[in-house]
Amino acid sequence: xxxxxxxxxxxxxxxxxxxxxxxxxxxxxxxxxxxxxxxxxxxxxxxxxxxxxxxxxxxxxxxxxxxxxxxxxxxxxxxxxxxxxxxxxxxxxxxxxxxxxxxxxxxxxxxxxxxxxxxxxxxxxxxxxxxxxxxxxxxxxxxxxxxxxxxxxxxxxxxxxxxxxxxxxxxxxxxxxxxxxxxxxxxxxxxxxxxxxxxxxxxxxxxxxxxxxxxxxxxxxxxxxxxxxxxxxxxxxxxxxxxxxxxxxxxxxxxxxxxxxxxxxxxxxxxxxxxxxxxxxxxxxxxxxxxxxxxxxxxxxxxxxxxxxxxxxxxxxxxxxxxxxxxxxxxxxxxxxxxxxxxxxxxxxxxxxxxxxxxxxxxxxxxxxxxxxxxxxxxxxxxxxxxxxxxxxxxxxxxxxxxxxxxxxxxxxxxxxxxxxxxxxxxxxxxxxxxxxxxxxxxxxxxxxxxxxxxxxxxxxxxxxxxxxxxxxxxxxxxxxxxxxxxxxxxx
Numbered sequence: 440x441x442x443x444x445x446x447x448x449x450x451x452x453x454x455x456x457x458x459x460x461x462x463x464x465x466x467x468x469x470x471x472x473x474x475x476x477x478x479x480x481x482x483x484x485x486x487x488x489x490x491x492x493x494x495x496x497x498x499x500x501x502x503x504x505x506x507x508x509x510x511x512x513x514x515x516x517x518x519x520x521x522x523x524x525x526x527x528x529x530x531x532x533x534x535x536x537x538x539x540x541x542x543x544x545x546x547x548x549x550x551x552x553x554x555x556x557x558x559x560x561x562x563x564x565x566x567x568x569x570x571x572x573x574x575x576x577x578x579x580x581x582x583x584x585x586x587x588x589x590x591x592x593x594x595x596x597x598x599x600x601x602x603x604x605x606x607x608x609x610x611x612x613x614x615x616x617x618x619x620x621x622x623x624x625x626x627x628x629x630x631x632x633x634x635x636x637x638x639x640x641x642x643x644x645x646x647x648x649x650x651x652x653x654x655x656x657x658x659x660x661x662x663x664x665x666x667x668x669x670x671x672x673x674x675x676x677x678x679x680x681x682x683x684x685x686x687x688x689x690x691x692x693x694x695x696x697x698x699x700x701x702x703x704x705x706x707x708x709x710x711x712x713x714x715x716x717x718x719x720x721x722x723x724x725x726x727x728x729x730x731x732x733x734x735x736x737x738x739x740x741x742x743x744x745x746x747x748x749x750x751x752x753x754x755x756x757x758x759x760x761x762x763x764x765x766x767x768x769x770x771x772x773x774x775x776x777x778x779x780x781x782x783x784x785x786x787x788x789x790x791x792x793x794x795x796x797x798x799x800x801x802x803x804x805x806x807x808x809x810x811x812x813x814x815x816x817x818x819x820x821x822x823x824x825x826x827x828x829x830x831x832x833x834x835x836x837x838x839x840x841x842x843x844x845x846x847x848x849x850x851x852x853x854x855x856x857x858x859x860x861x862x863x864x865x866x867x868x869x870x871x872x873x874x875x876x877x878x879x880x881x882x883x884x885x886x887x888x889x890x891x892x893x894x895x896x897x898x899x900x901x902x903x904x905x906x907x908x909x910x911x912x913x914x915x916x917x918x919x920x921x922x923x924x925x926x927x928x929x930x931x
Contacts (some may be wrong), residue, residue: 444671445875446603448493448518449679450539450701451906455496456872457504458879459513462898464872465754469498475536480783486524486533489602490609496698497667497747509670513886514610514879515659518602520625520910522531524579525650526597531609533553533650534585534597541702541741541783545576546792556569558644564630564637566713572739575627579644583852592647602923603676610673615662618652620727631655631724632713633734657726658682658885660774667822676880677726677778677884679874680704684725684735685881686873687842688896695829697822697846698874702786705825706735707832708735718828719788722882728892736832738787738825741876742780742796746814749782756807761798764852768810775917776800776813777924785929788828793930796917800925818847820921826861840864851903858915859909869902909910 440459447454452471455651459465460643470492475483492762495852496876500505521540526533538544549569552558558569578599582588600608622635623629626632628646630637634654641648655661661673677685680698684706687696692710697703710726713734715722725735742749757763777799779785798813826841841863847853848867858865870876883889907914 441872441888442506442511442815443879443888444497444500444509444514444819445517445879446497446606447516447679447875448489448516448606450519451495453489453492454875455493455500456875456879457500457506458876458883460620460854461890462876462883463495464870464875466500466504468496468503469495479518480545482539482541482783484522484539486526486537486605489537493606494666496890497833501667508667508671511671512888513669513672513674513882514601514664515882516606516673517874517878518622518833520601520622520678520680521572521574522602522607523574523581523599524602525578525581526605526608527598528596528598530614531613531845534588535864537602538581540572540697541853542577543571543783543792545571545580546643548576548579549792556780561627561640562715564632564640565627565778566626566631566715567893568623568719570790571792573625575640575644575646578646582646589645590651592795597650597704598652600652601678603678604652607676607853608675610666611662612665615643615754615849615864616652617655617661619655619659621657622722624653625678626726630720631732632830634727637891640688658728665761668843672886673882674885675883676879677878677881679881680706680737681725683844684877685707686875686877687844687868689842690741690892690896694842696842696844699743699818699843700741701745703740703818703822705738705829707829709734709736709743711728714833716832718831719790720825720832721787736829738828740818740821740825741783741786743818743821744845745782746778746780746817747847749780751809754810755928756810760846763811763815764850765807767815767852769786770808770812771804774802774804774809775920776805777920778813778817779924779928780811780814780817781928785925788824789925789929791929791931794928797928815850816854816856819860820918822857822863823918826863834864840866842866844868844871854905855908858905858907860914862907862911862914865905866901867903871899871925886917892926
């Protein structure tokens with residue numbers, strides 16, 4: 440038996456998963472790592488801990504399955520997007536902690552650029568909005584705040600990369616400084632129309648182009664590693680949300696998926712057409728295969744699964760994530776709470792980096808059950824916000840079904856409420872680890888071990904479909920209450 444090793448480097452943990460010849464997950468190793476919150480609105484990771492946890496999970500999953508490097512055909516890598524690292528070209532040592540995608544430290548700088556009229560240019564070239572979420576302002580912050588960093592970057596001593604790029608560089612012993620088109624498209628420096636780094640944008644942010652990696656297709660030769668006991672090629676790379684889109688086999692125009700991890704990200708396949716949203720969604724590269732780009736509209740929710748972590752670690756009202764659904768079922772249905780989880784601002788379609796979370800409707804009888812229910816409901820409300828924006832942008836192209844994946848989808852209560860509030864079918868696949876599956880397929884397909892795109896799509900299998908049961912009057916009343924809560928929360 441031969442395997443594909445999928446590295447899934449996420450926001451709160453690193454995982455390694457082995458997929459067999461049937462594309463089934465046969466073994467998993469996972470390791471959480473520390474989150475750093477040095478100031479309000481700031482989120483960082485230790486780049487060395489990202490690397491060590493990745494290596495330990497790879498070695499751990501191989502040991503668990505009792506295999507060697509000779510049994511692994513190829514490696515696929517998927518990663519938390521936008522998270523930014525700059526490291527020493529000779530030593531591989533990061534010059535500063537990784538600045539995480541959730542980080543909002545550059546919000547004032549982004550506001551200044553907006554006021555100076557740069558957002559239309561950035562949106563036209565990159566498909567993105569001018570927001571701290573993306574890598575460009577994080578790169579600039581590191582270069583501006585680490586002594587001598589600008590000079591060293593210009594001298595060719597430093598390299599930039601998103602997490603995939605950093606891992607590739609480390610895995611190949613510094614021989615390969617590469618990323619893929621999906622991760623490049625999230626930096627706010629990459630022209631997704633012409634598919635190259637944009638010189639004018641790099642100049643705007645004062646970022647030397649010499650620190651940028653080579654951009655490849657999602658299925659390509661990214662180099663090889665010998666650190667796992669033998670030579671293994673890295674053949675598939677995609678940012679986590681694009682990897683999930685691939686893993687969900689959303690290859691046809693109009694197909695849509697939503698992934699519920701730390702945040703929630705909904706992508707709608709728009710095919711060869713680059714659609715510029717009129718409702719503050721992002722235009723992005725869904726994937727690039729054989730030099731051909733497929734685009735998507737994306738809606739980004741910053742807090743999804745993280746709201747359950749907050750219930751556990753912040754409030755201490757649960758010990759395990761699985762308890763939230765049970766508590767939600769016990770909540771008083773007539774006691775209507777709304778939680779707006781703007782812990783690091785609100786993403787699409789609001790894009791307000793300065794507003795903060797709020798809980799509305801509290802009474803003396805509000806308790807853990809009601810708060811848990813409001814937390815789960817907030818994810819469904821935010822998903823509907825994205826869905827409505829997409830329907831307005833391309834009303835005739837959006838399918839009536841939503842494919843879902845990620846940790847929160849294991850909760851039947853949450854998925855049923857999602858179906859009810861969206862008034863659409865929710866399809867949960869048998870394989871919910873679609874992010875890791877997506878890059879496993881990319882690597883396996885590139886190696887000739889897995890089927891082509893059509894064959895892969897035929898393998899997608901439904902585990903459960905949730906159909907709306909809520910009446911329209913109740914649905915509209917709930918959703919109107921959500922909009923009222925958001926309106927009260929926005930900073931401007």
